[in-house]
Amino acid sequence: MSGFPISIRPFGAHAILIEWPKRVEETILTDILNFTDYLKNVCLQGEHWEMVPAYNSVTLIHRDRPIDFNSFKEKLSQWYNDEWSVTQTKRFLWRLPVCYDEEFGIDLPLVAKNLHISEEEVVRLHTSHTYTLYGIGFLPGFMYLGGLPEALEIPRKSQPRAKVIQGSVGLAGKQTGIYPQDSPGGWNIIGNCSVRMFDPRKEEPCFINVGDKVQFYPIEKAEYDLHKIEGEVGIYKLDKSVWNA
Amino acid sequence: MLKVLKSGLFTTIQDNGRYGYLNKGVPVAGYMDTFAATKVNKLLENSIDAALMEITMTGPKIQFEAATFICLGGAEISAKLNDEPIKNYVVVKVKKGDILTYGKLVQGFRAYLGVKNGFKTVRVLGSRSFFISVTEKNHSSEGDVLKFDEVVEFSPKIMELKVPNYYDKAKLTVNKGPEYELLNDKQLEYLFAREFSIANENNRMAYQLEETIPGHEISMLTSATLPGTVQLTPSGKLIILMKDGQTTGGYPRILQLSDDAINMLAQKKFGDLINFKLIP
Numbered sequence: 001m002s003g004f005p006i007s008i009r010p011f012g013a014h015a016i017l018i019e020w021p022k023r024v025e026e027t028i029l030t031d032i033l034n035f036t037d038y039l040k041n042v043c044l045q046g047e048h049w050e051m052v053p054a055y056n057s058v059t060l061i062h063r064d065r066p067i068d069f070n071s072f073k074e075k076l077s078q079w080y081n082d083e084w085s086v087t088q089t090k091r092f093l094w095r096l097p098v099c100y101d102e103e104f105g106i107d108l109p110l111v112a113k114n115l116h117i118s119e120e121e122v123v124r125l126h127t128s129h130t131y132t133l134y135g136i137g138f139l140p141g142f143m144y145l146g147g148l149p150e151a152l153e154i155p156r157k158s159q160p161r162a163k164v165i166q167g168s169v170g171l172a173g174k175q176t177g178i179y180p181q182d183s184p185g186g187w188n189i190i191g192n193c194s195v196r197m198f199d200p201r202k203e204e205p206c207f208i209n210v211g212d213k214v215q216f217y218p219i220e221k222a223e224y225d226l227h228k229i230e231g232e233v234g235i236y237k238l239d240k241s242v243w244n245a
Numbered sequence: 246m247l248k249v250l251k252s253g254l255f256t257t258i259q260d261n262g263r264y265g266y267l268n269k270g271v272p273v274a275g276y277m278d279t280f281a282a283t284k285v286n287k288l289l290e291n292s293i294d295a296a297l298m299e300i301t302m303t304g305p306k307i308q309f310e311a312a313t314f315i316c317l318g319g320a321e322i323s324a325k326l327n328d329e330p331i332k333n334y335v336v337v338k339v340k341k342g343d344i345l346t347y348g349k350l351v352q353g354f355r356a357y358l359g360v361k362n363g364f365k366t367v368r369v370l371g372s373r374s375f376f377i378s379v380t381e382k383n384h385s386s387e388g389d390v391l392k393f394d395e396v397v398e399f400s401p402k403i404m405e406l407k408v409p410n411y412y413d414k415a416k417l418t419v420n421k422g423p424e425y426e427l428l429n430d431k432q433l434e435y436l437f438a439r440e441f442s443i444a445n446e447n448n449r450m451a452y453q454l455e456e457t458i459p460g461h462e463i464s465m466l467t468s469a470t471l472p473g474t475v476q477l478t479p480s481g482k483l484i485i486l487m488k489d490g491q492t493t494g495g496y497p498r499i500l501q502l503s504d505d506a507i508n509m510l511a512q513k514k515f516g517d518l519i520n521f522k523l524i525p
Contacts (some may be wrong), residue, residue: 011425012501015471017423022466052269052469054493059469063264069358134466137493140378144467144493180270181378198269200369201381206269 002029006080008073011059013066020056020074024146026132032058033091033211038084043075053133053210054144088244093130093213095239096178097194099224104192110187111154111171116129122190123218125149126169131176131214141180141198141206145214148176153190166193169216180206194219194227195238213243246310251390253305255448256385258364259434260296262488263372263379265386272489274374275448277355281319284408285359288336290401292382294372295363302514304347305385307358311395318408320353320512326451327440334406334474336399352412353512361396374405376379376489397411415440416522417506422475424465424497432458432477436521437501441483443517449489452510454519457481463497471492473502474503475521485510 004020018035020028027135036051036058048063078107078118100123112119131145138144146169156172164170168179170187180187180197195214198206207225219227230236249256258475259282262275266411275302276282276299288297289328304322317324318335324331325346331337339345345358364375369380377383385391428436435458444453460481469492470476475494486494487510500521502510513519 010420011423011469011498012420012471013503015469017468019423019468024466045352048264050264052268052492054468055466057466057468059471061267135493137270137467137469140266140271140489198378205266205271205370205379210268217314221274227254 008076010067010069014059014061014071016069016076017057017065019028019061022056024055028056029053029132029134029211032056033089034084035080037089038082039079041087042084043079052137052184054137082216089211090242091209091211091213092240093215093243094208095215095217096189097219097223097227098127098216099194099219099221100191101221101224103221104168106192107157107188108190112192114154115151117151122152125152126171126176126190127216127218129215133204133208133210133214135210135213136206136208138178139183139198140200143177143197143208143214145176146172154188157188158187158212159185164189165192167194167196169193191218192224194224194231195236196236207238246389248303248308248310249385249387249391250304251346252345252386252389253300254303255301255508256305256365256374257299257449258296258384258385258391259299260363260372261294261459263307263374263376265416266370267469267492270492271370272492273333273378274372274376274449274488275380276357278319278357280508281355281408282357282359282409284334284406285316285318285357286363287369287403287408288334288403289314289359289361291359291361291363294496295359296366297360298358298364298385300347300358302350302354304356306347307345307452309345310341311341311393312338312340312400313393313396313446314338315345316359318357318359320356320412322356323348332405334408336404337400352410354514355511356373361391361399362394363487365392365394375508379503389406410506411509412512414509415518415520417502417519418477418524419506419521420524421432421504422498422500423468424477425499427461427463428499429459432461435459437523440506440518440520443513443515445515447513447515449487451487451490452490452513454483454485458483461497465495465497467493467495468498470498472500473504473507474498475500475502476494487511
């Protein structure tokens with residue numbers, strides 16, 4: 001799988017940045033994630049590294065000590081050129097429920113008007129595509145999803161809201177995503193996801209990983225309320241399947 | 246334990262940080278001035294991950310409800326134990342009922358209060374550091390009770406430490422950031438030949454600088470950011486991310502502060518001056 005021209009650069013004393021060609025592409029993302037897995041499971045196993053992949057890069061941060069850049073760079077180049085036998089990590093497709101009722105989809109009428117389609121068509125388009133998770137950041141559990149259909153591209157709001165509620169599903173530019181917590185924000189809100197994307201009470205606070213895929217499906221308000229209750233008592237079951245098997 | 250009778254401007258509990266969740270967007274958090282906090286823990290012979298209280302600009306009023314040994318460090322905020330002034334970096338015995346107060350800010354911006362064996366407040370995702378959306382609170386408020394274990398006997402190896410003062414220094418040492426090479430001569434000249442002042446927008450997430458440099462139209466894909474990353478916005482504003490800063494960003498990362506520079510910046514407040522010095 002390896003074979004992209006990669007660049008390896010220092011990022012302060014404790015971190016190193018590896019970059020792939022500057023494109024939003026699944027083959028690049030897969031190569032990054034496979035290489036990261038190889039580093040984590042083989043080359044740097046047991047060491048105190050944080051690895052943050054996003055779009056066309058992965059940043060390696062050592063928790064305890066500064067990095068000797070030149071010697072580490074050399075090792076990384078060698079490892080990238082190794083014949084890695086990747087034991088492929090399972091990547092999941094998550095089907096996430098979204099309630100598009102007017103109570104939640106506060107910008108849905110305006111979005112439909114500006115895109116010259118009906119509200120039903122906005123929902124149909126939003127739920128009929130599969131999105132790839134290219135990164136997590138900005139807020140704990142905030143997903144950078146790629147793959148939005150062009151017909152749903154709409155600029156962010158000129159006047160950001162002081163508070164967007166947790167779970168809000170939004171559109172902005174080429175992106176769609178979910179606010180994992182109450183936050184100020186300028187995205188156009190079209191619904192609310194009943195699943196908590198970040199829950200610090202859980203050992204794994206954010207179930208999704210970069211490289212996973214997401215599909216949204218519409219639910220009624222009653223179903224939304226039920227999911228919320230099930231989530232609180234811990235019996236809600238997420239809909240997931242392996243997509244790279 | 247102790248009781249917070251008055252909270253001060255922004256008082257939190259911090260340890261050496263929360264690791265293992267950067268790839269889920271959870272910042273490291275932890276004490277802003279690692280140098281000062283580490284010295285306090287060392288004097289108390291605490292473990293490396295012992296949690297301290299981080300105090301910002303104005304101090305709290307605290308009542309101890311059990312005996313322990315304390316040590317202060319970082320900014321000087323005219324601390325008094327039962328009306329007797331106490332100095333930084335000195336181990337002091339406290340009794341049940343003792344009251345710690347703070348007065349005028351003399352120097353620095355963030356002070357630390359360490360107790361023997363550290364605070365035993367709730368640990369979430371491997372750390373006691375306050376960070377909203379992970380921990381319930383993002384700062385202490387009046388009436389809070391913060392846990393620690395009573396310690397009656399302790400003979401410290403070192404009672405007092407002379408610590409060099411870096412609060413008046415303006416020079417922040419930096420490395421080139423990943424997008425440094427995209428800067429033009431004019432931007433470089435502004436960046437290294439001028440002084441910058443700390444904007445009013447400064448907190449545990451980020452320090453913004455008041456003065457701008459020429460802007461840019463560089464577009465990049467979102468990528469990781471770190472505490473100490475200096476971002477340049479298209480309009481030329483400089484934003485220095487700190488311990489609670491977001492873990493990814495889309496602005497060019499032009500500089501990366503050294504560890505010393507992060508500690509120094511943590512002691513700067515609105516209006517203070519800084520300049521950047523590239524590490525050769």
